[in-house]
Structure formats: structure tokens, C-alpha cells
Amino acid sequence: MTQVDLLARYDQRVPRYTSYPTAPHFSPAVDAATYAGWLAAVPEQAAVSLYLHVPFCEQLCLFCGCHTTVARHNAPRESYAALLEAEIGLVAAALGRRQRVAQIHWGGGTPTALPADSLRAVFAALRAHFDLAPDAEIAVEIDPRNLPEDRVQALADMGVTRASLGVQDFDPAVQHAVQRLQSFAMTRDAAASLRRIGVRSLNLDLLYGLPHQTAASVAATMRQALELAPDRVAVFGYAHVPWMKPHQRLLSEADLPDGPARFAQRQAAEAVLVEAGFRRIGLDHYARAGDALAEAEAAGRVRRNFQGYTVDDAELLIGLGASAIGALAQGYVQNAARIPVYAEALRAGALPVARGVALSAEDRLRRSVIEALMCELAADLPALARAHGAEPSGLLAAAPRLAGLAEDGLIRWDGARVELTETGRPFVRNVAAVFDTYLAVGPEAGVRRHARSI
Ligand SMILES: C[S@@+](CC[C@H](N)C(=O)[O-])C[C@H]1O[C@@H](n2cnc3c(N)ncnc32)[C@H](O)[C@@H]1O
Numbered sequence: 001m002t003q004v005d006l007l008a009r010y011d012q013r014v015p016r017y018t019s020y021p022t023a024p025h026f027s028p029a030v031d032a033a034t035y036a037g038w039l040a041a042v043p044e045q046a047a048v049s050l051y052l053h054v055p056f057c058e059q060l061c062l063f064c065g066c067h068t069t070v071a072r073h074n075a076p077r078e079s080y081a082a083l084l085e086a087e088i089g090l091v092a093a094a095l096g097r098r099q100r101v102a103q104i105h106w107g108g109g110t111p112t113a114l115p116a117d118s119l120r121a122v123f124a125a126l127r128a129h130f131d132l133a134p135d136a137e138i139a140v141e142i143d144p145r146n147l148p149e150d151r152v153q154a155l156a157d158m159g160v161t162r163a164s165l166g167v168q169d170f171d172p173a174v175q176h177a178v179q180r181l182q183s184f185a186m187t188r189d190a191a192a193s194l195r196r197i198g199v200r201s202l203n204l205d206l207l208y209g210l211p212h213q214t215a216a217s218v219a220a221t222m223r224q225a226l227e228l229a230p231d232r233v234a235v236f237g238y239a240h241v242p243w244m245k246p247h248q249r250l251l252s253e254a255d256l257p258d259g260p261a262r263f264a265q266r267q268a269a270e271a272v273l274v275e276a277g278f279r280r281i282g283l284d285h286y287a288r289a290g291d292a293l294a295e296a297e298a299a300g301r302v303r304r305n306f307q308g309y310t311v312d313d314a315e316l317l318i319g320l321g322a323s324a325i326g327a328l329a330q331g332y333v334q335n336a337a338r339i340p341v342y343a344e345a346l347r348a349g350a351l352p353v354a355r356g357v358a359l360s361a362e363d364r365l366r367r368s369v370i371e372a373l374m375c376e377l378a379a380d381l382p383a384l385a386r387a388h389g390a391e392p393s394g395l396l397a398a399a400p401r402l403a404g405l406a407e408d409g410l411i412r413w414d415g416a417r418v419e420l421t422e423t424g425r426p427f428v429r430n431v432a433a434v435f436d437t438y439l440a441v442g443p444e445a446g447v448r449r450h451a452r453s454i
């Protein structure tokens with residue numbers, strides 16, 4: 001099958017599988033009382049990961065698909081930080097102890113949009129209510145355009161070990177089109193500040209599929225990005241979902257590259273990284289040899305969560321902040337996404353939960369298959385079923401569809417084990433979707449929920 005035929009058949013709308021079931025299947029059936037029960041059942045010895053969401057940015061990039069808002073003044077940022085502190089206290093009370101924490105991830109939006117003193121105050125609340133492991137990984141997402149020295153100091157005081165800088169594209173024509181003006185020097189200075197305060201692992205985010213990008217321009221941006229000596233690079237395909245993010249309508253659809261052009265851009269970025277010795281991690285991450293993510297990939301220990309690919313193997317993730325998602329043994333839970341709703345719950349002394357999903361045994365089994373495919377690009381169906389004390393027959397019902405994928409050259413399939421081929425690698429989400437029993441029914445059926453596959 002030619003590349004064009006493959007794209008025509010498989011460049012569909014499929015989830016990114018940062019969870020299973022995916023977020024469109026969360027419902028209000030999981031509420032604050034459910035979540036409090038789940039937290040109370042967390043085992044004493046369990047180490048948890050914390051995700052803190054900061055939904056503020058200085059300006060809105062037209063492509064942005066994140067939960068964020070533009071806050072022009074400090075007051076809303078300071079009051080949001082106070083809400084985070086209140087939520088930390090409530091969650092710790094529901095846990096009933098100072099739970100051990102192995103990982104903290106600040107995401108957004110732009111976490112450093114919080115004033116330096118607010119960052120410190122939230123971190124102090126974490127220290128007061130949780131038992132931070134001395135070697136805890138502390139990661140933060142940063143917009144290089146807005147990293148004043150006082151924020152760098154706050155990050156240094158908190159002992160940040162890992163940072164991720166948004167780059168997207170260095171081409172001025174692309175930057176103008178998406179309203180994100182960011183010189184190479186700005187990015188270089190931010191990287192230097194973070195290295196200076198001891199950040200060991202530095203990630204850069206790049207995008208393809210933006211207006212005016214070509215395979216050659218994406219490769220040029222990638223080569224420039226490598227001058228910053230990143231440890232990891234994420235190469236995301238621009239998700240154009242204007243029905244969910246109306247500001248994306250300001251990007252002219254006529255200027256957006258089509259499926260084959262997007263595919264060529266992805267491949268061009270990957271070629272530069274592979275040539276430079278980076279190891280490919282799952283769908284869209286790359287890590288240099290020696291980085292923990294590359295080592296985890298070699299050992300089959302990469303995991304996938306809401307932050308993408310990670311070495312974090314904590315079974316419990318607690319989400320803090322508006323729209324944050326947590327993953328507990330019993331299921332997923334998501335906070336209210338709108339700040340006023342999130343604030344109202346906390347002011348009433350309640351956990352600000354909006355929705356979630358409790359996992360069935362079948363969900364857990366399918367989640368393990370989907371995670372194996374997304375992380376290792378392979379899944380041994382009978383072995384995974386056995387590990388879950390289940391019969392493989394449910395998974396093997398997918399055999400006819402798998403045979404079709406094998407015929408199209410995307411996977412090798414021997415009746416038990418699925419393994420992505422080199423051709424199939426960029427289509428791993430389509431292969432994972434075969435095991436998603438929610439996709440054909442419920443809120444996703446016939447609705448443009450997801451971005452395209454490539
Ligand atoms: C929270 S931002 C990173 C930190 C900071 N806000 C920044 O932009 O520099 C997370 C990343 O998501 C990616 N992203 C944002 N909108 C996207 C979209 N519509 N499709 C794909 N990736 C997107 C960008 O690469 C961005 O760097």
C-alpha cells in the first residue's frame with residue numbers, strides 16, 4: 001500500500017490515549033464523595049505523583065489546545081495559588097496522612113505565570129502536607145518568552161530537576177501566523193538559566209502541521225533546537241480542534257498543511273533527531289542516549305500518562321488545580337475546568353471534582369494493552385490477559401481487524417502478539433484504537449472529538 005493510500009485510510013480522528021477510558025467518557029458519576037473514598041483507600045506505603053495545573057498565560061498562542069486563559073494582572077494568579085494551597089490541604093486531609101511523593105509535575109498553561117512568591121507558597125504547602133522524597137523529581141513546563149529572574153530563583157529554591165520549554169517553530173513566518181513570537185536567543189537564554197540552577201533533564205516541545213510549515217522548515221527548526229543540547233524532544237502534530245478551542249478559528253484553514261504534508265513534516269523532524277542519535281520513544285517523544293527516558297525505553301519501562309511519555313512508574317497520580325486529572329487505583333478523576341467553578345467548590349470546603357470514571361476489570365485489561373502499544377509498540381495479548389487473570393478471548397475478538405492492519409503492513413500479527421512495523425509506527429494510535437471498546441459507542445460516536453491521527 002502506498003503512503004498516500006495509508007494516509008487516506010488511517011489519518012482518522014483517534015484519541016491520544018493518555019488515559020483509557022479516554023476523557024470524553026468521564027462522567028459526573030464520579031464526584032467529590034467518590035474521590036474522597038478513593039483517597040482514603042490509598043495504601044500508606046504508596047508513593048504518589050502530583051500534577052499541578054496552572055491555567056494562565058501572558059498571551060494566547062492561536063494553536064493552543066491546552067486548558068489556559070490570559071490573565072493580565074497578578075490578583076487572579078495570586079488568588080488561584082491560594083486555591084491550590086486550599087486544595088492541597090483538602091486532599092491531604094482525605095488521605096489522612098503525609099503521603100510520600102516521588103514526582104511533582106507543574107503543567108499548564110504556564111506555571112511560571114504565577115508570581116514567584118505564589119510558586120513558593122504553593123510549594124511550601126506541598127512540603128507541609130506531603131512527605132517529599134529527597135530525590136523527588138520536580139518537573140516544570142516553561143514558556144521561554146516569560147521567564148524573569150525571580151521565577152528562575154523560585155524554581156531553584158524548589159529544587160526543580162526537569163524542565164520542558166515550549167519552542168514550536170523558529171521560523172518567523174510561522175511564529176507570526178500563530179501569534180507566538182519567540183526568538184532563538186530567548187529560548188537559548190531560558191535553557192541556560194535552567195541549566196544554571198541544576199536542571200538535569202531539559203525537554204523541548206516542537207510542533208508540525210502549523211501554517212506555512214514545510215518538511216524543510218521543520219527540519220531546520222529541529223536542527224536549531226538541537227543546538228540547545230536538549231535531553232528530550234517532543235514532536236507534536238498540531239491538533240486542530242476549533243469546535244473545542246474557538247480561538248483556533250483565527251488560523252486560516254487554507255494555510256494548514258494537508259495530511260501528506262503533515263506526515264512529511266513529522267518524518268523530517270524524526271530524521272534529524274535519529275541522525276543526531278536520539279532514541280525514539282513511542283509516538284512522539286525522543287530522548288538522547290543516557291537520558292532516563294531513553295534508558296527506560298531500552299528496558300521496556302516507559303509509561304504513559306496525561307503528561308505524555310514518562311519514566312514515572314508511580315501507580316497513583318493526584319491532580320491539583322482547575323481541569324487537572326488524577327489517576328488512582330479505582331479510576332480517573334477530573335477537577336472542574338472553569339476557574340470560578342473550581343474556586344466555588346474550594347471556598348465551600350469541598351474537593352473540586354467535576355467528573356471521572358471508575359475502572360472495570362475489562363477497562364484495566366484493555367488499558368494495559370493500549371499502554372503497551374503506545375509505549376513499547378507491541379503487546380502480547382494472551383500474556384497481558386493472564387496478568388489480569390482474564391481469558392484472552394475478549395481481546396482476540398479484535399483478530400479480524402488486526403489481520404486487516406497486518407495486511408496493510410502496519411503491524412506484525414501472529415495470532416497472539418501485535419507488533420508495530422516501521423511503516424505502522426506513526427499510526428500506533430489507530431492500532432491502539434482497535435482495543436478501545438468505547439470508541440464506536442457513546443459520546444465519541446459520529447462526533448468530531450479528536451484531532452487527526454497524523
Ligand atoms: C503547556 S504548553 C508548554 C509550556 C508553555 N505554555 C509554552 O507554550 O511554552 C504544552 C505544549 O503543548 C503543545 N500544544 C499546545 N497546543 C497544541 C495543539 N493544539 N496541538 C498539539 N500540541 C499542542 C505545545 O507544543 C506546547 O509546548
Ligand code: SF4
Pocket residue numbers: 056057058059060061064065066068108109110143166
Ligand atoms: S502553547 Fe503554552 S504559552 Fe501558548 S497559549 Fe498554550 S499554554 Fe499558553
